Amino acid sequence: MNEPIISVRNLTFKYPTGKIALKDLTFDIKRGESVAFIGANGAGKSTLLLHFAALNRPSKGDVSILGMSIKDQKAKYKIRQRVGLVMQDPDDQLFMQTLWEDVAFGPLNMGLPRDDVEKRVSEALESVGLKGLENEYPHHLSFGQKKRAAIATVLSMNPEIIVMDEPTANLDPLGVKDFLKIINNLKKAGKTIIIATHVVDLIPKVAERCIVMNNGEIVRDGRTKDVLIDRKFLLNYGLESPIVTRLFLEINYREIPITLEEAIEILRSQE
Amino acid sequence: MGTMDSLLGFSKISHEIEESSKKASHLHSVDPALKLSGAIALSFVAQLFYNAKPLIFMLIFIIGEALVSRIAFRAFVKRVVLLSLFTGVVILPSIFVPFSPLPAIYTIPKLNLYISAVGLQRAIILELRLLVSLSALQVVILTTTYSELVNAFRRLKVPKIFVLTLALMLRYIFVIHDEALRISRAREARTTGKISKFRAIKSIGNSIGLIMIRSYERSDKVYKAMLARGFNGDFPKFYERNYNSNIKYVISIAILLIILVVDLPNIMTVYLAQIFM
Numbered sequence: 001m002n003e004p005i006i007s008v009r010n011l012t013f014k015y016p017t018g019k020i021a022l023k024d025l026t027f028d029i030k031r032g033e034s035v036a037f038i039g040a041n042g043a044g045k046s047t048l049l050l051h052f053a054a055l056n057r058p059s060k061g062d063v064s065i066l067g068m069s070i071k072d073q074k075a076k077y078k079i080r081q082r083v084g085l086v087m088q089d090p091d092d093q094l095f096m097q098t099l100w101e102d103v104a105f106g107p108l109n110m111g112l113p114r115d116d117v118e119k120r121v122s123e124a125l126e127s128v129g130l131k132g133l134e135n136e137y138p139h140h141l142s143f144g145q146k147k148r149a150a151i152a153t154v155l156s157m158n159p160e161i162i163v164m165d166e167p168t169a170n171l172d173p174l175g176v177k178d179f180l181k182i183i184n185n186l187k188k189a190g191k192t193i194i195i196a197t198h199v200v201d202l203i204p205k206v207a208e209r210c211i212v213m214n215n216g217e218i219v220r221d222g223r224t225k226d227v228l229i230d231r232k233f234l235l236n237y238g239l240e241s242p243i244v245t246r247l248f249l250e251i252n253y254r255e256i257p258i259t260l261e262e263a264i265e266i267l268r269s270q271e
Numbered sequence: 272m273g274t275m276d277s278l279l280g281f282s283k284i285s286h287e288i289e290e291s292s293k294k295a296s297h298l299h300s301v302d303p304a305l306k307l308s309g310a311i312a313l314s315f316v317a318q319l320f321y322n323a324k325p326l327i328f329m330l331i332f333i334i335g336e337a338l339v340s341r342i343a344f345r346a347f348v349k350r351v352v353l354l355s356l357f358t359g360v361v362i363l364p365s366i367f368v369p370f371s372p373l374p375a376i377y378t379i380p381k382l383n384l385y386i387s388a389v390g391l392q393r394a395i396i397l398e399l400r401l402l403v404s405l406s407a408l409q410v411v412i413l414t415t416t417y418s419e420l421v422n423a424f425r426r427l428k429v430p431k432i433f434v435l436t437l438a439l440m441l442r443y444i445f446v447i448h449d450e451a452l453r454i455s456r457a458r459e460a461r462t463t464g465k466i467s468k469f470r471a472i473k474s475i476g477n478s479i480g481l482i483m484i485r486s487y488e489r490s491d492k493v494y495k496a497m498l499a500r501g502f503n504g505d506f507p508k509f510y511e512r513n514y515n516s517n518i519k520y521v522i523s524i525a526i527l528l529i530i531l532v533v534d535l536p537n538i539m540t541v542y543l544a545q546i547f548m
Contacts, residue, residue, distance in 0.1 A: 050495065053495075053499045055495045055498060055499060077501070080498065080499055080500070080501060081501065083499075084499075085496070085499045087492060087495075087496055089489075089492070091446050091489075092489060092492040092493050092495075092496050093493075093496045094442075095439065095442055095443075095493050095496065095497060096418070096438075096442065096506075097416070097417040097418035097421065097438065097441060097442060098416075098418050101418060101509055104507075104509070105500050105501075105502075105506075105507065106500040106501055108507035108508070108509070109500060109501030109502065109503065109507055110501060114510065137289065137417070137445075138442065139442075139445035139446070139449075153500065154500075157500065157501075
């Protein structure tokens with residue numbers, strides 16, 4: 001029960017061009033944890049995420065998902081059934097003719113019976129607010145709808161681990177709000193959530209743990225609050241603290257928040 | 272603006288096709304695999320005729336199908352005529368081919384080329400066959416959704432590689448189109464005066480190259496997304512709705528083919544007589 005759901009040991013990944021994208025990474029992720037990987041562009045976040053879905057093969061070291069090694073050819077199919085990967089560009093993930101076919105793709109490949117597939121598709125679309133658009137063509141959806149559809153394609157497989165690469169990229173504020181609602185529901189359902197992002201203001205709302213990456217290495221792994229209030233550290237790696245944190249750091253306030261809600265609470269408690 | 276107009280025109284055409292394919296009519300309720308087989312059969316049979324009469328009869332039948340199916344008739348006619356004009360250019364040289372000792376019906380003086388009666392008849396027959404084939408396929412396209420079309424090809428045992436390529440093409444042509452539109456707009460925004468045709472063509476060539484590179488990069492990501500959801504070399508079998516006009520369709524095609532086949536010997540005799548007399 002205490003075993004980690006994801007175990008990374010001395011992971012090194014080298015592209016065919018020779019570029020070393022990940023250098024000797026070691027860490028664990030527990031079941032039900034929500035973790036944010038942050039780093040500047042080119043830090044290796046997306047490359048790491050592909051390992052969690054057994055889509056990249058380590059050059060050295062290993063990654064174990066739910067006790068199965070991603071190097072094991074037979075295990076990788078089982079891993080992919082239990083890990084849902086949401087990519088940055090939803091057009092990469094919506095490859096079927098209709099929304100229904102896209103969301104049903106995973107369950108059908110799992111060999112589930114028709115009733116089960118229909119139920120899962122319906123529930124997945126409802127959970128992302130796209131019920132009624134089953135027969136719509138993906139190219140007719142707005143960007144925000146496509147992002148939600150991409151999440152639905154993964155939810156229908158009912159994975160235990162959900163991995164998202166820059167999930168709020170190019171989303172408008174309403175889209176971000178909808179996304180946060182979906183993530184919170186997934187957390188309540190006990191899913192393990194892994195997000196790669198460089199949008200620091202988003203992190204406190206989705207992850208309790210923050211792993212900072214730079215140039216393929218892990219430079220810090222800690223509680224989200226501890227990482228995000230260390231502005232000096234973040235600036236060294238091309239990152240920033242959340243805007244509300246910066247404000248309170250700038251005025252040298254005794255308590256430093258990492259979200260707007262926390263800031264409001266702090267200020268109200270002073271009244 | 273020429274490139275932009277063409278790109279925007281594509282959106283209009285694709286919208287017409289999609290709207291048309293979602294309507295309700297007799298042909299919309301025919302199994303797409305059956306419709307496709309019917310269209311291929313009609314195209315094949317059209318190639319057997321050397322006489323205009325049965326080809327015109329087939330064309331009237333197909334136009335009748337199109338009218339009854341409530342498809343966008345103007346779009347149907349426009350597409351068939353445009354496509355046949357394009358391929359008509361290939362057929363054009365055959366009007367100059369002399370296959371009989373009969374005199375030319377017209378001579379182009381400076382080029383010393385003459386248009387023969389038999390050559391002209393041959394060109395007309397070829398064009399009519401083309402019109403029949405194009406119309407038959409257009410009616411199928413305008414009464415079938417993309418996903419039904421892909422499933423139809425699969426059920427007709429077309430090799431997997433072609434079906435997968437068709438399916439992905441029908442999905443990603445719109446993504447590539449949007450990409451091309453963005454590149455075109457960016458190019459237009461930085462064109463502040465008249466440029467030479469050579470530079471314009473070079474610029475378009477660069478854009479095409481860029482689209483190809485982006486498509487290649489995207490293909491890797493799409494493949495990973497497919498693998499992540501259990502893709503094993505083939506798309507899963509999707510459920511199809513019930514089609515309740517199959518029998519009516521089979522009967523109408525069968526009647527047409529019987530009429531044509533019964534008349535075929537008569538037509539062949541007329542043709543052979545023309546050659547040897």
